[in-house]
Structures are given as C-alpha cells and as structure tokens.
Amino acid sequence: MLLSSILPTPAPMHIPDGFLSLTVSVVCWVLGAAGVGIALWRSGEELGERQVPLMGVLAAFIFAAQMLNFTVAGGTSGHLIGGALAAILLGPWGAILTMSTVVGIQALLFQDGGLIVMGANILNLAIIAPLVGYGIFRGVTALIRNRRWSILAAGIVASWFSVVVSAIAAAIQLAFSGTSPLGVALPAMAGVHALIAVGEALITTGALSFILAVRPDLLAESESRAKGWGWALTGLLIAVSITLFAPLASPNPDGLERVAEDQGFMAAALDAPYRLIADYVLPGVSNDAVATILAGAIGALVVAGIAFLVARARHRRSHS
Amino acid sequence: MHIHPLDTFQPRESVVHELDARVKLVTALLLIIATALTPDGAWIAYILIWLLILAIVFASRLGVIPVLRRSLIALPFTLAALPILFSTPGDALLVIPMFSRRLALSGAGLVRFSSILLKSWFSVQVAVVLTGSTSFPLLLQAMRSLRMPKVLVAVAGFTYRYIFVIADETMRLMRARSARSAAYNGKGGRSVLWRASVTGNMAGSMFLRSLERSERIYAAMVSRGYNGEIRSLSAPELGVSDVLLCLPVVAALVLIQVMARLWL
Numbered sequence: 231m232l233l234s235s236i237l238p239t240p241a242p243m244h245i246p247d248g249f250l251s252l253t254v255s256v257v258c259w260v261l262g263a264a265g266v267g268i269a270l271w272r273s274g275e276e277l278g279e280r281q282v283p284l285m286g287v288l289a290a291f292i293f294a295a296q297m298l299n300f301t302v303a304g305g306t307s308g309h310l311i312g313g314a315l316a317a318i319l320l321g322p323w324g325a326i327l328t329m330s331t332v333v334g335i336q337a338l339l340f341q342d343g344g345l346i347v348m349g350a351n352i353l354n355l356a357i358i359a360p361l362v363g364y365g366i367f368r369g370v371t372a373l374i375r376n377r378r379w380s381i382l383a384a385g386i387v388a389s390w391f392s393v394v395v396s397a398i399a400a401a402i403q404l405a406f407s408g409t410s411p412l413g414v415a416l417p418a419m420a421g422v423h424a425l426i427a428v429g430e431a432l433i434t435t436g437a438l439s440f441i442l443a444v445r446p447d448l449l450a451e452s453e454s455r456a457k458g459w460g461w462a463l464t465g466l467l468i469a470v471s472i473t474l475f476a477p478l479a480s481p482n483p484d485g486l487e488r489v490a491e492d493q494g495f496m497a498a499a500l501d502a503p504y505r506l507i508a509d510y511v512l513p514g515v516s517n518d519a520v521a522t523i524l525a526g527a528i529g530a531l532v533v534a535g536i537a538f539l540v541a542r543a544r545h546r547r548s549h550s
Numbered sequence: 551m552h553i554h555p556l557d558t559f560q561p562r563e564s565v566v567h568e569l570d571a572r573v574k575l576v577t578a579l580l581l582i583i584a585t586a587l588t589p590d591g592a593w594i595a596y597i598l599i600w601l602l603i604l605a606i607v608f609a610s611r612l613g614v615i616p617v618l619r620r621s622l623i624a625l626p627f628t629l630a631a632l633p634i635l636f637s638t639p640g641d642a643l644l645v646i647p648m649f650s651r652r653l654a655l656s657g658a659g660l661v662r663f664s665s666i667l668l669k670s671w672f673s674v675q676v677a678v679v680l681t682g683s684t685s686f687p688l689l690l691q692a693m694r695s696l697r698m699p700k701v702l703v704a705v706a707g708f709t710y711r712y713i714f715v716i717a718d719e720t721m722r723l724m725r726a727r728s729a730r731s732a733a734y735n736g737k738g739g740r741s742v743l744w745r746a747s748v749t750g751n752m753a754g755s756m757f758l759r760s761l762e763r764s765e766r767i768y769a770a771m772v773s774r775g776y777n778g779e780i781r782s783l784s785a786p787e788l789g790v791s792d793v794l795l796c797l798p799v800v801a802a803l804v805l806i807q808v809m810a811r812l813w814l
Contacts, residue, residue: 248670286708436750
C-alpha cells in the first residue's frame with residue numbers, strides 16, 4: 231500500500247495504549263510534562279519570539295527525517311529517530327520541544343503511540359534520548375582535540391546511546407507495568423535497539439558531516455552556547471554505567487555458572503582469594519536490587535576511570 | 551480545503567464529525583482509560599466495550615473496515631508482550647522445549663496476553679475515530695481549552711502546517727536518490743556505509759533547508775506585525791446538546807466497569 235510505504239515505520243519504541251499500567255502512565259506523564267515545561271521555558275528564554283516558527287518548522291523536519299531510510303540488506307532498512315541529532319543541532323531544550331511535538335503529532339495524527347501512554351513515549355523519545363545524546367556528545371567532544379573528528383565520533387557514540395538508553399527506559403516501564411518481565415524485556419529491547427542504533431549513528435554522523443562542510447557556523451554556534459563540565463561529565467557517566475549495568479538485569483545465572491550447575495562441577499570451583507564485592511552484591515546494603523545496582527555502578531566508575539587514564543596516557547604519548 | 555494524502559482526517563457528514571472537538575477528545579480519553587481499567591479476562595466487558603466503540607465508528611460514517619484496518623498499526627508492538635505468556639505463574643497448558651530450557655505457556659499468561667492485546671486494539675480504534683472525525687486544527691483548539699500551554703499549541707500548529715510541505719520535499723529527495731542510484735538489485739548501489747552516508751547527507755541538507763525556511767517564515771511574520779504574542783480565535787460556545795450526546799457513552803462505560811467487577 232502506497233501510504234504504508236510513506237508513513238513512518240512504527241518504530242518498536244512507540245508504546246501503544248494498553249501496554250502500560252495506569253500508574254506507570256501517570257508517573258511518566260508527570261515526568262514528561264515537567265521536562266517539556268522546563269524545555270518550553272528555557273528555549274523561550276533563548277529564542278524569544280523566534281521560538282514558535284523555528285521550533286515548529288524544525289519539528290516538521292524531524293518528523294520528515296524519520297521517513298528517510300537506507301537499505302541495509304534484503305528487506306531491512308536503517309532509520310533515524312533524531313533525538314541525538316536534534317540535541318546536537320538545537321541544544322537540549324530545543325530538542326525536547328521539537329521531539330515532544332513530533333511524538334505528540336505521531337500519536338494524535340497517525341496512531342503511532344498511544345494517547346494515555348504518550349507521557350511515557352515523550353519521556354523516552356523526547357526527553358531521555360536527546361538529553362543522553364547531548365550529554366554524551368559534550369562528553370566525547372571534550373575528550374578529543376581535533377574538531378572534525380571529535381564531532382563525528384561524538385555523533386556516532388551519542389546517537390547510538392540515545393537510542394539504546396531510550397529503549398532501556400521503555401523496557402523498564404513495561405516491566406513496572408507487568409507487561410513484560412524485566413529479565414526478558416531489558417535484554418530484548420536493548421539488544422534489538424543496539425542494532426537499530428547503528429543505523430541511527432550512521433545517518434546522524436552523515437548529517438553532521440554534511441552540516442560541518444556546508445554550514446560549520448551552525449555547529450560552532452551550538453558549541454558556544456554550551457558551557458561547563460556538567461553535561462560532559464554526566465554524559466560520560468551515563469554511557470559507561472549503561473554499558474556495564476544492563477547485563478546485570480538478567481536474573482538468570484551467567485552462561486558459565488549455568489553450565490557448571492547443570493553439569494555438577496559447581497562445587498569444584500575454588501573461592502577467590504579476596505572477596506570485595508561478592509556475587510555483585512555490596513556488603514552492608516540490605517536490599518538485593520539496590521545492592522546489585524550500586525555494585526554495578528561502582529564497577530562502571532572504576533572501569534571508566536581506568537579507561538580515562540589510559541586514554542590520557544596514550545594521548546600524551548602520541549603528542550610528545 | 552486541500553487534504554494531503556498523509557493526513558488522517560476524513561471529512562464526512564456525520565453526528566460524530568459535527569460534535570464539539572472538546573467533547574470528542576474528553577470522551578475518547580475516557581474510553582481509553584475505561585478500557586485500561588477493565589480487569590484482565592473480563593471477556594463480556596470487552597465485548598460490550600467493543601460494541602460501544604463499533605457503534606461510535608458506525609455513527610461517524612468512517613467505515614468499520616477502514617477503521618479496523620488502520621487500527622492494526624499497533625499490532626507489531628504486541629511482540630513485546632509475548633514473554634508474558636510464559637512468565638506468568640499458573641498451570642501450564644503447553645510446554646515448549648527451547649534449547650536447554652523448557653518454556654511453559656500458562657493459562658493465566660494467555661489470559662493476560664489476550665487482555666493486553668484486545669485492550670490495546672480497542673484503544674487504537676478510539677484514536678482512529680477521533681483523528682478521522684476531527685481536523686487537527688480543531689483538535690489543537692480543544693487541547694488549548696483543556697489548558698495545554700499556548701506556546702506548545704502554537705508550535706504544534708506550525709508543525710502540522712509544515713509537516714506536509716517538508717514531507718513532500720523529503721519524498722522528492724528520496725525519488726531523486728532512486729533516480730540517480732543505478733540499482734541492479736534494488737539496494738541502491740555500492741556499500742551500506744555509502745548508502746548510509748548519502749542518507750545522512752540528505753538529512754543534513756533537509757535540516758539546512760528547514761532552518762532557512764523557518765527563518766524566511768519568521769521574517770514574513772515579523773513584517774506582518776508578529777511580536778511574539780500568539781493570538782487565536784476563541785473556541786465556539788460548548789453546546790448543551792454536544793455534552794448530552796456523550797453522556798450515554800460515559801454512563802455505559804461506568805456501567806461496564808461496575809459490571810466487570812461485580813458480575814462478569
């Protein structure tokens with residue numbers, strides 16, 4: 231059908247009505263409305279009377295950009311959601327405003343996403359995705375010296391993470407609603423979107439390289455608008471934590487442990503000579519889930535710290 | 551009035567089309583909330599709700615088959631709820647061996663999964679009728695009356711106005727791309743990376759065009775007296791007959807909820 235080839239493909243992340251419990255929907259509405267409210271206020275301050283025409287037309291751009299695709303293989307194609315691209319080009323607040331308008335219109339006009347659960351869709355696609363993308367973009371551009379490479383590399387990483395983190399948020403909402411157990415939803419959503427996110431990363435970076443070549447002043451403008459270490463630091467922390475935290479969500483024992491249990495040689499394993507954080511549970515914290523999360527976060531920070539130091543050392547060595 | 555093929559509004563002569571947009575919006579939301587509140591497995595309640603929705607579809611003259619077809623758009627997402635078939639505790643109806651594990655499909659899981667499926671499908675049908683019978687500008691006006699911020703409504707209005715313009719431009723870009731990519735097997739030539747970078751360039755080019763267009767629009771608005779204040783026509787008076795028309799629907803919903811919990 232011609233229309234279905236023109237309509238934006240229903241992205242797996244636009245949650246329809248009926249999949250989230252009313253409690254989760256209401257909570258997400260509150261969070262989503264708060265985020266959009268803040269974005270309205272901040273972008274209004276930045277843009278003044280240009281806000282309405284600028285944001286309106288650019289939201290239309292995002293909507294149309296989501297129709298762009300390229301063939302990957304056979305029947306699959308790569309798509310753009312645009313959260314990170316919007317944040318890089320328009321700043322975090324402009325991105326939240328345009329993306330939420332797009333989500334709203336997709337739900338209201340095209341039934342892509344439910345009405346009651348629109349708060350959750352706005353939270354995932356219009357708030358979490360751009361904010362994560364922006365933070366990571368700032369973080370990575372702060373790390374790399376060469377301007378062109380920093381923007382392109384940052385674009386790849388930021389857009390990839392914006393899609394995956396947004397999918398993880400959706401999985402968490404589904405789990406809290408009792409629609410899909412976390413142990414299945416999290417790895418499934420994260421896994422599928424890890425692949426989809428590659429398409430996003432490619433298109434976003436292509437767009438950034440085009441704009442860098444034709445209108446570099448636009449990117450410089452958005453860079454100068456952003457100041458301070460806050461975004462950069464938060465972005466990097468999110469990126470590393472998510473990478474290491476997600477696999478912990480599976481309640482099933484690790485592959486090797488599982489095989490060991492099955493085959494009965496679990497008992498033959500020797501205890502480690504030291505027990506700092508045994509079994510990924512932080513000693514002293516009573517709640518299991520919280521303890522696991524804290525342990526994961528500490529682990530992520532340690533790895534991040536080591537990675538940063540190694541990167542600094544190599545950077546210095548290559549420049550001396 | 552020219553209606554773009556992508557727009558979902560279908561003008562008809564019907565009671566539902568004539569209803570005040572505020573009444574329609576509130577009724578639609580109440581229908582969706584009531585559907586969500588109905589407990590799992592209350593099959594007769596589901597049938598009653600569906601009959602109510604179908605009555606409204608019939609009254610709107612949008613056609614039952616087109617509405618049902620459009621409502622299937624939510625279908626792919628049901629894959630996300632599939633695990634509930636196997637993870638809900640209950641008596642196993644069916645055991646599927648998969649690799650080293652055995653997945654047990656429970657009766658309770660089947661009830662929950664089907665309930666989610668049906669409720670979601672009903673909600674989408676309500677949304678389809680709402681957008682099919684109400685033009686978007688009227689819908690925005692209704693949301694403004696329901697206290698949505700003025701700026702947000704204005705931005706959404708602009709977006710709606712320009713979506714079709716920019717979408718048409720995008721389709722022209724995509725047509726130009728296929729016309730220039732000597733494609734033997736339909737892929738579009740060269741490697742995935744090349745195709746992706748072409749698409750990225752298209753997105754970048756569209757962004758610049760949209761940005762420059764928005765600046766021209768802003769200049770046109772300023773030259774016609776725009777100073778940042780958003781003015782809109784006040785909504786027409788809410789007719790008593792409009793509210794009266796939606797009361798039976800609300801009453802039916804309340805009745806179904808009570809029945810679902812007490813008897814069915």
